Amino acid sequence: MGSSSLDTELAVLERDHLQLLLDILGKRGYRVVGPTVRDRAVVYDDLASVTDLPVGWTDEQDGGIYRLKRRNDGALFGYAVGPDSWKKFLHPPVVRLWRDKTGGNGFQLVEEDEGVPRFAFIGVRPCELHAIAIQDKVLLNGKYRDPSYEARRQGLFVLALNCGHAGGTCFCASMNTGPKATFGFDLALTEVLEADRHYFVVEIGTELGAEILREVPHKAASQAEKATAEGIVAKTAGQMGRRMYTTGIKDLLYRNYESPHWSDVAKLCLTCGNCTMVCPTCFCTTVEDVTDLAGEHAERWRKWDSCFTMDFSYIHGGSVRASPMARYRQWMTHKLATWIDQFGTSGCVGCGRCITWCPVAIDITEEVNAIRRSERGS
Amino acid sequence: MAQARKPKLAVWKFASCDGCQLSLLNCEDELLAVAGHIDIAYFPEASRAMAKGPYDLSLVEGSVTTPHDVELIQRVRRVSKYLVTIGACATAGGIQALRNFKDVQEFVSIVYAMPEYIETLATSTPIADHVRVDFELRGCPINKEQLLEVISAFLHGRKPNVPPHSVCIECKRRGIVCVMVAHGTPCLGPVTQAGCGAICPAYHRGCYGCFGPQETPNTDSLSKWWSHLGVKDQDLVRAFRTFNAWAEAFREESIAHEK
Numbered sequence: 217m218g219s220s221s222l223d224t225e226l227a228v229l230e231r232d233h234l235q236l237l238l239d240i241l242g243k244r245g246y247r248v249v250g251p252t253v254r255d256r257a258v259v260y261d262d263l264a265s266v267t268d269l270p271v272g273w274t275d276e277q278d279g280g281i282y283r284l285k286r287r288n289d290g291a292l293f294g295y296a297v298g299p300d301s302w303k304k305f306l307h308p309p310v311v312r313l314w315r316d317k318t319g320g321n322g323f324q325l326v327e328e329d330e331g332v333p334r335f336a337f338i339g340v341r342p343c344e345l346h347a348i349a350i351q352d353k354v355l356l357n358g359k360y361r362d363p364s365y366e367a368r369r370q371g372l373f374v375l376a377l378n379c380g381h382a383g384g385t386c387f388c389a390s391m392n393t394g395p396k397a398t399f400g401f402d403l404a405l406t407e408v409l410e411a412d413r414h415y416f417v418v419e420i421g422t423e424l425g426a427e428i429l430r431e432v433p434h435k436a437a438s439q440a441e442k443a444t445a446e447g448i449v450a451k452t453a454g455q456m457g458r459r460m461y462t463t464g465i466k467d468l469l470y471r472n473y474e475s476p477h478w479s480d481v482a483k484l485c486l487t488c489g490n491c492t493m494v495c496p497t498c499f500c501t502t503v504e505d506v507t508d509l510a511g512e513h514a515e516r517w518r519k520w521d522s523c524f525t526m527d528f529s530y531i532h533g534g535s536v537r538a539s540p541m542a543r544y545r546q547w548m549t550h551k552l553a554t555w556i557d558q559f560g561t562s563g564c565v566g567c568g569r570c571i572t573w574c575p576v577a578i579d580i581t582e583e584v585n586a587i588r589r590s591e592r593g594s
Numbered sequence: 595m596a597q598a599r600k601p602k603l604a605v606w607k608f609a610s611c612d613g614c615q616l617s618l619l620n621c622e623d624e625l626l627a628v629a630g631h632i633d634i635a636y637f638p639e640a641s642r643a644m645a646k647g648p649y650d651l652s653l654v655e656g657s658v659t660t661p662h663d664v665e666l667i668q669r670v671r672r673v674s675k676y677l678v679t680i681g682a683c684a685t686a687g688g689i690q691a692l693r694n695f696k697d698v699q700e701f702v703s704i705v706y707a708m709p710e711y712i713e714t715l716a717t718s719t720p721i722a723d724h725v726r727v728d729f730e731l732r733g734c735p736i737n738k739e740q741l742l743e744v745i746s747a748f749l750h751g752r753k754p755n756v757p758p759h760s761v762c763i764e765c766k767r768r769g770i771v772c773v774m775v776a777h778g779t780p781c782l783g784p785v786t787q788a789g790c791g792a793i794c795p796a797y798h799r800g801c802y803g804c805f806g807p808q809e810t811p812n813t814d815s816l817s818k819w820w821s822h823l824g825v826k827d828q829d830l831v832r833a834f835r836t837f838n839a840w841a842e843a844f845r846e847e848s849i850a851h852e853k
Contacts, residue, residue, distance in 0.1 A: 527759070577819075
């Protein structure tokens with residue numbers, strides 16, 4: 217079968233052959249990472265085997281609440297996104313950028329060139345494909361490319377997953393970022409669980425994906441199997457726990473910079489930074505220069521930062537955004553409005569992480585509604 | 595550089611458990627480097643050799659609880675180029691600041707057989723209430739990496755990398771699953787300053803607030819969420835009233851829940 221026909225035809229992979237696919241990726245030198253259960257949550261980590269996946273688990277999510285629950289089947293991907301996003305691999309939380317190796321005699325900078333693994337991501341959700349595409353725009357486009365991100369991003373293999381379960385805080389359907397993968401994958405799976413059969417309908421996104429699939433037993437998908445997969449995604453789209461009303465959202469937020477509502481949300485906001493840490497598109501970092509006691513070695517480290525800290529906007533004389541109100545407004549307005557002018561896309565992909573992992577359940581979709589209401593009320 | 599006079603370090607103790615100054619001795623791998631680059635001139639806990647001041651850097655542990663402390667801290671300030679306070683006692687009054695909420699004379703009369711021998715102040719207060727402090731290193735106890743960072747920074751005239759943001763940022767950078775969101779465990783992390791490495795959440799416990807309030811702590815909002823999780827007012831008082839009970843944000847929040 218030629219690659220051109222494979223590109224358009226959907227295939228079927230039986231559940232028991234998924235392990236082969238992981239093995240092939242491992243043999244090809246990929247570091248295979250994907251969802252697994254740790255500390256009562258689905259996190260992303262190394263996968264040695266299909267049994268490392270959260271087999272038979274699902275989650276219940278709401279503002280400030282995440283609970284793992286048992287399913288009554290053996291689904292491998294029967295949950296929504298957890299606290300981790302793929303940025304922990306592509307844009308790691310702590311990176312050494314360079315070190316000085318002279319030992320006090322002058323200054324000779326050694327750039328970090330640690331061996332970066334080639335990653336294979338297993339089970340990337342459509343919203344996360346959009347998030348990776350957004351970080352690509354931010355970190356790889358234009359004059360200043362991020363070499364650390366670029367090294368990790370190159371050679372990435374993406375096994376995407378069309379969602380069969382929408383979480384309580386999911387709203388990709390209203391952001392047009394899911395629940396079906398439309399780009400940015402090598403292979404995309406839809407998981408199908410039937411009474412006596414467990415299989416995946418596979419869409420091929422790249423020639424590499426086709427090549428890898430060829431090494432695994434599979435067959436062409438029947439019309440019935442295709443329809444089943446489509447039905448699963450359509451059903452998920454109808455089960456979104458949240459909805460974002462995006463009509464005119466950029467102008468709405470630009471008009472409401474002085475809305476009294478920002479003070480209401482600031483009363484709740486802990487300025488803890490959790491929303492920015494879990495957001496799959498938030499990319500801000502700080503750098504710390506450190507020296508040893510002797511003053512003979514210096515290093516520069518880069519760490520995830522957050523616009524919710526005071527240091528983030530510190531310039532001579534103090535922080536520009538001293539009040540929590542100013543910081544929440546900055547984050548949300550950037551995410552949903554100024555991001556569009558800056559990068560040509562919204563900074564929000566509707567994954568719902570900022571809602572679930574906000575310790576006090578601040579809900580970005582509800583904050584937009586409140587701004588709309590306050591405008592109508594005034 | 596090699597010929598230059600080694601900077602003189604002094605370590606002082608006020609009302610405290612000694613745990614923070616022990617952090618310096620606990621720098622096992624780095625202790626030789628410290629001793630190699632610094633003249634540990636005055637450190638009674640470590641050595642009987644006590645060189646006279648002035649000192650380039652004084653580390654001050656403990657809070658001010660006696661009339662003697664009030665005088666001593668003035669002398670420490672006079673003989674120190676830089677004065678850095680270390681630990682919750684020195685930066686917030688410590689666990690002994692619980693007395694500030696009560697009548698200490700009543701305790702004295704009940705606890706001691708000969709109360710007349712006890713000379714104590716009505717309050718336990720941080721060093722910064724008495725003298726100018728160049729830097730406050732938080733923690734109960736302090737983190738030894740942060741201590742080395744502060745010493746290095748002061749030796750080389752740079753700003754220490756000791757961020758005043760929440761524990762949450764540290765927790766998330768480590769990839770620790772949030773114990774409050776995923777387990778329903780009350781956690782002080784969102785209102786507490788980072789620096790410990792998020793030890794308690796890493797062991798599935800809520801943060802106890804050992805490093806005191808973060809830079810802009812919203813204790814009121816967090817308390818409301820804790821109440822929602824089923825924590826009673828009296829337990830909120832206890833949660834905010836530990837090692838950093840007298841730190842302003844924690845103090846006001848505990849008072850707000852006191853019936």
